[in-house]
Amino acid sequence: MNDTKNRTMNQEDTIEQLREKLRDSIDRVTRLYPNPRNRNEAVKGCLKRAQNLLTRARPKIEEFKNSIQELNNIADKEEKNQTEAKKQALELAEQEAKEYEKNVKNINNLDAGSIENLAKKAPDYKTKQNIFRPWWAEYNASKDIWEVDSNKLADEIIKSHPIKRLEENGFAVGLVVYLENLGNWARKSKAILNNFIEDAFQYPTDPIGKDSVQQTQYAKDLENAKSVKNTLTLLDGKIYSIDPENTFDTPPAHTIHFKTFDFNIDKWKITDFSREKYYLYSKDYNANTDTAQLDWDILHSPNGQGLIDSLAPITTEWLTKSLGAENEEKTLIAFMECIGLSLLNSYEIPFFVFIKSEGGHGKSALFKYLASLFGVGSTSGISLKQLTEGQAFDASELRFKEVNLVSDERATFVPDQVIGLLKSISGGDKKGFSQKNKQTASFTNHANLWFNMNTFPRFKTYDDAIARRACLFRWNYVAKYAHFNQEYLPTIKKERGEFALKCLYYAKIAIEREPIKYSYISIPIRLTRSNSMIKDYKEWADMNDYFNPFIENCCVIGKEYRIGTKFLLDKLNTFVKDNGGKSEYGMSTLGSRLQEKDVHKSDRPTSWKDEHGNFKTGTFVFRGITLKSIAKVEQEDKEFKKNQKKAGEQKWQAIING
Incomplete structure (x- = not known):
């Protein structure tokens, strides 16, 4: 009886051990086939029988052994298959890695189609990267596709395109983007953000120059409505705001922004571009580099004066004859002073220019030339007539500009209110000006005022403030320049770099000289006045005042x-x-x-x-x-009182003398 009982107990221990082994075998198979969908019918059947065996009340030992053996056979076979598959995958990966390295070395010689195909491959198994994809693309292994990391793409755009939001008095007033190749900022609408995103998908390695370099990455297939929307939202939130009053209203006063460099007249030195200078416009020409790099002490000497005089000969002759300055050099110097001072970002010497000429004398050609000298984008065109007739004055037309050019001024009378505005605009002081559809802005106007007219308008008053500001010139018809646009303008435009530097030379002298006393102004001024300019002013004032x-x-x-x-x-x-x-x-x-x-x-x-x-x-x-x-x-x-007093004194003296 005891022997029977012991055999029963040993049998139960054996079954429990086999049950644990069966569970281990089940776990082994399920680990090799984690996805039930990948299990064939034989595997499913074997697993099902093993699960039933675990729950049976009185299983047989042989059934356990058979089920364990069956499961182990399936597992051994699958492990062998997977090991072989991994080996083949590794060999394939190594082969692809070698091909990848080969393509990387040959990247600049690959055509667009090859780059597109290579970009669609999974990341390199060693580097975990695909060099044919931009860094802001991420690989979704579960879907075996590439997608956009919108946050990284927004960072890329901010890095590639320095962009700021203009914000004034708590209100956003637009965007500005720094153009590295031009060295200045440019005002843009919010639509530019979509353009930047589109460029990133089209030209992921060169979003600024676009087709100027060989494209070595591909991202066009990543673009979709969701990725664009997400990137736009993130990009908009990453843009920092700046106040125009502290930036674009205050560029360096004595530095001029040319095509490929800046020029500082204080140091008389060429300087590099800088975002912090906050220029909004660029010129399409450079100042004469030979003269710009000479020492100022050399230039500001008798020998240096000869070098300055030799600059822009065709332009100088045209202006000399047209201004009637053949026998009065001061008129030409005064004109060049005004141009040079207008090129600066300041109004430290207050003035405005009136040029008088009858129709057909070529003054419109002069103003077109001046517009090209200053740069079309940096000029405005607010007329005196526009102000005198009570039309809305929009200061934003003057703001951030270098010069205000009006080639056909028709105002005949300028009242006190507009005279006050002229003084305010040309005073060099910070003022509050109205802006169309915007709040009042407080800024210092830098746009010097130039007006071209058939007759000088009559002012309500001609005080010292007007006398020291008004620079009056006459523009004469010269037969030699009858075909100016065809025969002279191309050469004169080529001379802009020399002429601009010539004008800056005289502007620097005007800024640094001691003020000059003129008989018709009670306050000394630093501007040059020729005898003919003084005569014209006196006649103008006497006739109208x-x-x-x-x-x-x-x-x-x-x-x-x-x-x-x-x-x-x-x-x-x-x-x-x-x-x-x-x-x-x-x-x-x-x-x-x-x-x-x-x-x-x-x-x-x-x-x-x-x-x-x-x-x-x-x-x-x-x-x-x-x-x-x-x-x-x-x-x-x-006289009556004096005579009365005298008569009284005489009468009193007579009484005394008795």
């Missing part, structure tokens, strides 16, 4: 005089009307003009005597001036 004739014909200047402010203003405007004038002077203009003659308004109401000898009290007065008619009455009154 009623203030000085009124003072000369109707008034007396003297410290002992005083007169009511409103009374004098009314007399001035009556004089204007009686002499054919149509506009009236304002109190502020009158006060400003009188200050030039050391006549000032009283701080508080006081008294004065009118032309009838009557005292007026409780009014503001101008001290130091009166009307001649009042001065006559005052003089007669003084």
Whole structure:
């Protein structure tokens, strides 16, 4: 009985051991066939029988042994197959790796079709890369396809295209992109971001130059609506904002941006491009490099002056004859000073230019030339007529520009309001200007004002602020240049690099010289004025200004005089009307003009005597001036009082002498 019991217990132990072995065999097979779909019917049947055997109440030992053997046979066979497959895969991978290395070495000689085919292959098993794919492409092994990593692509675009968002007063006002080949930024709409993304798919190795280099990577098959949308969203979020007031409103004042280099007139030295200079426009020519690299002390000497004079000979002759400067070199120098100062990014010497010429004298050709000299993109065209007729003034047309060129100015009269605006624009100070469809912007205008006209317009006032700003030139018809565009313009355009440097030479001298005193301006200025320019200004002012004739014909200047402010203003405007004038002077203009003659308004109401000898009290007065008619009455009154005093003294003396 005990023997039977022991045999039963040993049998149970054996079955439990076989059950564990069966479980191990099942696990071995399932690991080799992890995907049930890949198991054939024999494997499925064997696994099913083994699972049933594990759950049977009284399994037989032989059944366990048979099932374990069956499973192990399947596993041994599959392991052998997989080992052979791995060996073959490794051999194939090594073969492909050798082919990959060969193609990498020969990458610049592969045609587009070959690169496309190589790009579609899985990454190299050694390097885990595919050099024929851009770094922002990622391989999806489960799908055996390449996809876009939108975050990496956005980083690539930011790296390849320096791009910023302009933001002012909390509002985004557009995008700017730095153009490495031109050395300046360019304003762009948001559509440029889509272009950059499209370029990345088309030209993944050269998104800027596009077809200028051999394409060695392929990404066109990665483009789809989802990848583009995701990249655009990420790209937009990675763009940093900058304030134009601290960047594009303040480029280096004395550095000029040319085609392939910048030029600093303070150091008289060629300098490299830099993003931090924040230029928005470029010229399509270079300054003359030979002269630009000479030491300033050499140039600013008698021998150096000869070198400067020899620059741009055809251009210089054209301007000399057209400006009537054959016998007056200062007129040409003054003109070149104005051009040189306009090339700078500053308004430290305030001025504006009026060029007078009758129609058909070639002034339009001059302004087309000036536009090419400054660069078409850096010029604006706001006219005086546009301002005087009350049209909306949009400061954004002047902002970021070098010069304002108007080739056919038609304004005939410029009122005080516009004169004030001219002074403000040309003052070199930071001002708040209106912008169309935008908030007011505070910036310093750098666009020097040039106007071309048939006749000089009449100003409401001609004070010192106008006298020191107004540069008047006459443009004459010269028969030699009747066919200017065909015979001279090509050569003159070629000379722009020499002429620009020549003008900058005279601008530098003007900036560094001591101010010059001219008889018709009370304040010394640094600009050159020729005798003909002074004569033209005086004639222009005398012909159109009623203030000085009124003072000369109707008034007396003297410290002992005083007169009511409103009374004098009314007399001035009556004089204007009686002499054919149509506009009236304002109190502020009158006060400003009188200050030039050391006549000032009283701080508080006081008294004065009118032309009838009557005292007026409780009014503001101008001290130091009166009307001649009042001065006559005052003089007669003084003589009368003097005579009375004398007669009284004589009478009193007679009484004393008895």
